[in-house]
Amino acid sequence: MSASTCRVALLGVGCVGVVWLLGGWGGPRVTEVVSAGAFFVLGVSALAVSGVAARRSHGRRRIAMVLLAAGLAGWVIGDAVSNYQRLWLQDVLPFPSLADAGYLALPIAVGAAVLVLPIGHAGTFRTRLLLDGVIVAGSVFLVSWVVVLRRAADGERVGLLAEAAALAYPLLDVAVVTIIIVLLIVARPGRRATLALLLAGILLMAASNIVLFYLMVRNAYERGDALDAGWVASLVCFGLAATYNWGHSPADSDVLEAPSRLGTWLPYVPLVLAAVAGSVYLFDSTAAVVLVVAFGLVAAILSRQFLALNQNRQLATALAQQVSRDGLTGLLNRRRLVDRIDEALHANRRPSSLAVLSISVDHFRLVNDDLGRSVGDAVLIQIAERLTSCVPVADCVARLDGDEFAVFVEDLGTTPDAAARKVLEAFDSPFTVGDVDVTLRPSIGVGIASQAGDLDGEALLNRADTAMRIAKAERVSAIRICDTASASPSGDRPQQVVVDQPGPEGDLVPAQAIGLLRRAIEQDALTVVYQPQFSLPEHRITGVEALVRWPQPDGTVLLPDRFLPLARRHGLMSALGDVVVRRALNDAELWHRFGFDVPVAVNTPATSLTDAHFGSRLASTVEAHGLPASAFVVELTEDFALTDMDRVHTVLNLLRDKGIRVSIDDFGTAYSALNYLRDLPFDELKLDQTFISPLVREPRAAAIVEAVIALAHQLGVAVVAEGVEDADTAQRLTEYGCDTAQGYFFSPPLGFDQLLAFLAENRQLARDGVDLATPTH
Structure with missing residues (x-):
């Protein structure tokens, strides 16, 4: 059933009951039965609607609907006890009775529900609103007592317990009415329908309860009177209020907000009237009631002022935070x-x-x-x-x-x-x-x-x-x-070197790959392939270069140009280099056991050269694998920036003294720092693919390559050409005196098992005297 259908049904039954009771159709006995039936049907219906609202709602709205349902359940039970006593047992219901406990549960539950109900702006001021309700209720009751209720009580004494129970009805109703009014003032427009209906229900019930008290002290009330129409209408309002809480509602902010000006001064208006009335009738015969209520008002006022001071301090603190703090992190601004x-x-x-x-x-x-x-x-x-x-x-x-x-x-x-x-x-x-x-x-x-x-x-x-x-x-x-007034930074202090030559950011893997790459390095999930290097012009294998790859969960494999910039930028090059060195040495140890005396070249981060112990540590690692030092080649990419040339020179000399060869990789790109060729001790110079690929079609490029090869030979170092893709380029490099070449013309990068097979095949071809000048792979 939809919310609109429930509203129509509640209004229909409620209108019939109200009109019947106001008209007094059928006489006292009939109206008594109609009253009892209307109370039961509307009470159970409102209870059911509240239960559905609680089940369909969430958070504070659900708690509010549960409280409303509990109050309605108490009211229905109390009315059932009353009807059983009156209609079934044909007995006069004593006052107060167990039925009154059920009736009183409803205004208490409604008051609790509206305090829990999310209305948008109340925030941390809910306790203050409750105290406002108590102050206004006490003030209104005190005025009502002096003006109306005191005279009714003086008409005929019905006992202290009966008077207390009778007074509890209007007192609770007035308190809840006040709380709802204050909440309505601060509520957002979209949240006011529920509060307005609850307010209407409590007002109708409060009016009926006050008249009931007046009639009861004179024994003039009979079940089925027109007065019952007020309770019938109030039950309809409670049921309608619940229908506005079917489903989700927007979340409410807990930001501390100041109450409205009207909400601040509202409790003091009736308080002034109560003070005047209480002072006039302080020495009346009913002064005990006045004193009790006055004492409660003083306690509520003191509590309210304490809360107001505390909340003002919170507001001041929040304002100071907004002025001096960052809203997200809480740091200073x-x-x-x-x-x-x-x-x-x-x-x-x-x-x-x-x-x-x-x-x-x-x-x-x-x-x-x-x-x-x-x-x-x-x-x-x-x-x-x-x-x-x-x-x-x-x-x-x-x-x-x-x-x-x-x-x-x-x-x-x-x-x-x-x-x-x-x-x-x-x-x-x-x-x-x-x-x-x-x-x-x-x-x-x-x-x-x-x-x-x-x-x-x-x-x-x-x-x-x-x-x-x-x-x-x-x-x-x-x-x-x-450290000076100028903008130039000092350069003579220890600096942490971070090499960073990334490609276009659009080519990088997403940001989460940073963590995934770190995890792959830690879990040794990277793989290494090897590209053979061939001597010219014999085209015989003289070494291999270790190349790292990053397998992905979807079966694809990322090449170094996709993740090495990421590793450089985030300080992972050293850890990645350690993985490649360890894997390459493990594999080289195996192919040496098979009789393949082929060295392996591994790219080494330039930052390692600032470590004075790098050379001795690497030599010890190579020796621990049972390999000669000549089986390992350190390749340094030219796109590095070295800030301590003396230490770099010392480390490279130590590597060469240990028998480990040093190669400068990717010559012809990045800085093209010729002074590195002059100052650094090395054994091999590798020409980058972008440097040698145009030499067949561009004479200027060919002249430069030829000159670089000649320069390297004059410096006493060997030359390796990378990225050789065709026979013409290989032939031209051979004519220029290039020592070694690698590329797809000779062989693509191979996995370990493929490399073993390739080495075995080439060794067999060499034994058979096959001319290897023209590659067959």
Whole structure:
């Protein structure tokens, strides 16, 4: 049954009952039966509708409907006891009785329901609204007592318990009416239908209860009177209110909001009238009632004022938070951070101990674009938590804008450079949102205060921001330091080298691949294939190059150009390099056992060359696999930036002294730094495919390749050509004196088993004296 059908049915039955009772058709006996039947039918119907509303609703709305259903159930039970006593037993129902307990349950339940019901703006002021209801109810009751009810009670005494029960009806009704009125004032327009119907139901019930009290103290009430029409109409209103709660409703905000002006002053209007009435009749014969109600009013007023003070403090705190805090992370905002820096600069006698770290999360846009802003917000919150853990004082961290943060270093017992490195380490582990791992890296600019009085907080923050943007643009160091009034960062401090030469961002896998790549490295899920290298002009295998691949769950395989930029950007190159070296050495150990004395070349991250122990550690690893040092070739890509040439020179010399050959890979791309050829000790120079592919059709390209080969030979190093795709290119390289070549003209990259078969076949062909000048593979 739909909500509209229920409304029509409730209105139909209610109208019949009201008209019948007001008309008094059929005499007292008939109207008594009609009254009892209408009460039962409408009470049960309203109870059923409330139950359906509770089942179809959620959250606070469901709780409100459960409370309303409980109140209606109490009313139906109470009325059933009354009818049984009157109609079945033909006995006069005593007052008060168990039926009154059921009747009184309804206004109590309605009051609780409206306090729970989501109406949009009440927020944390619900307790205050309850107290407002108590104050207004007590005030109205006190005035009603003095003006009307006191005289009715003086007409004929019916006993203390009976009077208390009779007074409970109007008192509860007035309290609930007041609460609903206050809630209606602050409710959103779409939430007022339920409150308005509940208010109508309580008003009708309150009016009927007041008249009932007046008639009962004079023994003038009979069941079936026109007065019963008021209760019939009130039951219809309760049922209609429940029909407006079938289904879902919008979520309500818990944001702290100030009550309306009317809601603030409403309780005091009847309170003034109650004070006047109470003072006039304080010494009346019924003064005990006045004193009790007055005492309750004083307690309610004091409680309300205490709540008002507490809520005002909360509002002031919330306002201060909005002014000085970032709404998402709770960190300081830029304005408050600048104030903190200014305070420290004026108070600190050693300004050089003050610094600001400006932090930008690189490529954070990918997270929002690929995973959604909700995930991005969750990651920002985690970043804020990690940055806060980096400093002893949490209020030294601020969110400046979007994916930019700042940390104020103020006499924290550490150098600004060390603080920056600690921040950098905070990004080492991925940020986890649900089942998604997101790995991010920051660019950090350090602004250091110099002389006292030469700058303010905004200038120091701008200095750090300038250094950060230089680090972000150069992509060489994750940390830049600026310690003068000029914008140029100092370059003589220890820097963390981060190689970053990514391709177009559109070619990268989605942002979640950062975490997946880290997991693949940790779980050794990457694979390695090997591309054979052939001597020219004999075309005999002289070595292989290890090439990494990343298998995907859907069966596809990502090539290095799709994920190596990601690994470079997020500091995974060293871990990835370790995986490839370990796999290549394991495989080389096996093919050497089969008698294939073929060295393997592995690309090595340039950052490894800044490690003084890299050479000895690699030599020990090769030896541990039972391989000669000559079985391993270290390939260094030319697209690197080396900041400590002395250490790099030492490491490369150590590798060569150990017998490990060194090759400069991808010559002809990126920096084309000829001074590397002059300064670095190496054994082999590899020409990139893009460098040698045009030589057949472009004379200028051919002349350059020929000159580079001749230059390498004059330096005493061998030359390897990569990406040879056709016989003409191979022939031309042979004519120029190139030593070795690799590419699809000779062989595609092969898996380990394919490589073993290929090596065996080529060895057999060589034994058989087959001319290998023209490749057969």
